[in-house]
Amino acid sequence: MHSYPPLNVSVSTPRLELRGATDDLLEELVPLVRAGLADASPPPFDDPMSLYEPDPDVRVQKWLQGIWRGRGSVTSDFWRLNLVVLIDDHPSGIQDIIGTSFDTYGTAVTFSWLSADLRGRGLGREMREAALHLCFEGFGAAEASSEAFLDNIGSNRVSEALGYERNGTTWATRRGQSEQMQRWCITREHWLPARRSDITMTGVEACKQALSQKP
Numbered sequence: 093m094h095s096y097p098p099l100n101v102s103v104s105t106p107r108l109e110l111r112g113a114t115d116d117l118l119e120e121l122v123p124l125v126r127a128g129l130a131d132a133s134p135p136p137f138d139d140p141m142s143l144y145e146p147d148p149d150v151r152v153q154k155w156l157q158g159i160w161r162g163r164g165s166v167t168s169d170f171w172r173l174n175l176v177v178l179i180d181d182h183p184s185g186i187q188d189i190i191g192t193s194f195d196t197y198g199t200a201v202t203f204s205w206l207s208a209d210l211r212g213r214g215l216g217r218e219m220r221e222a223a224l225h226l227c228f229e230g231f232g233a234a235e236a237s238s239e240a241f242l243d244n245i246g247s248n249r250v251s252e253a254l255g256y257e258r259n260g261t262t263w264a265t266r267r268g269q270s271e272q273m274q275r276w277c278i279t280r281e282h283w284l285p286a287r288r289s290d291i292t293m294t295g296v297e298a299c300k301q302a303l304s305q306k307p
Contacts, residue, residue, distance in 0.1 A: 096163075097298035098173055103222045103230075104292045108215060110187050110222050112295070113159060113174035120183040121176065125152050130185070130205045134243045138264035138273070143205070168195035171303045177206060177219055184210055187219045189227060191303065198234030200227050217250045222291060224254070228280050229287070230296040231303075236283075238276045241266060251276040255286055 094100055099112035111117065124130060126148040137143060142154035162172040170191060177185035185206035192199050202223045206216055220238075227233040238256065240247035241264075256276035264273050 097295065097302040098163075100295035101173070101175065101226075101299045102294045103175070103226050105218050105222050105288075106290055107179070107218050108222070109178040109181075110175040110219070110226070111178055112299075113176045113186070117176040117183050118156060118159065121186070122152055122156075124184075124207050125155050129208045132205075132208065132211075134241065135266050136205070136241065136244050136247065138241075138266055139268065144267060166303060166305055168304045168306055169193050173299070173303065175223075177204075177215075179210060179215065185219070187223050189223055189231075191231075194231075194233070195304070198232065200231070200233045200236050202227075202236060202238050211246070216246060217253060220250050220254060221288060224278070224283055225288065225291045226293060226296070228283050229291075230293050231300055233280065235277060235279050237278075239264075239273045240276075241271050241273050248274055248276075251278075254278065255282050257282070 094114065099114050101112045103110040125143065130143045135144070142151060142158055145151035145154055159174050162174060171194070173189045175187045176183050177187050186204060188203040190201040190203065192201055194200060202220060204216065204219055206219065224236055227236050237259065238247070238251050239262065240251070256278040259275040259277040262273050262275055263270055265271070
């Protein structure tokens with residue numbers, strides 16, 4: 093057990109586990125980040141993004157620094173919970189939940205990446221289902237959202253399959269080029285009918301208290 097409760101969170105499905113991103117788990121992800129296995133074609137992330145850094149060592153350093161900064165920037169209205177994705181107990185990606193105006197509106201955003209060699213097996217959907225379970229069942233969120241570039245077919249298909257509704261489009265830069273993104277939203281009411289009964293969680297209550305700090 094860690095002294096910082098968000099590092100003790102665990103969400104388990106039949107196929108994978110999301111676990112609080114301890115430094116030990118992050119270190120096991122470093123080879124994937126260094127090898128560029130978090131990236132994809134077409135590029136999935138908007139700027140600025142440490143995972144686009146061409147120098148592998150700089151890429152790893154900036155990626156870790158971003159996670160560490162997020163740990164220290166926590167208020168009840170904005171926080172970022174970093175979760176490592178374990179497949180067969182092997183760290184294989186990241187699934188983040190970002191609380192945006194969470195104390196005021198109960199809204200959250202999800203972000204993720206999965207090692208390139210594990211894509212196309214339905215694991216991205218399972219990761220998102222686990223994240224939504226933590227958002228709604230664990231944290232009592234009212235709404236969760238996601239964004240993806242129009243050509244990010246995998247992410248957009250997952251959102252559609254899980255019952256998200258299209259919520260307009262927006263613009264972002266991707267490696268310096270302007271591109272359009274699809275916005276998606278799912279409310280607690282729309283999530284409940286599809287709520288899975290085979291997802292378990294631990295460490296949630298202590299984590300909620302740690303993320304409820306007033307500014």
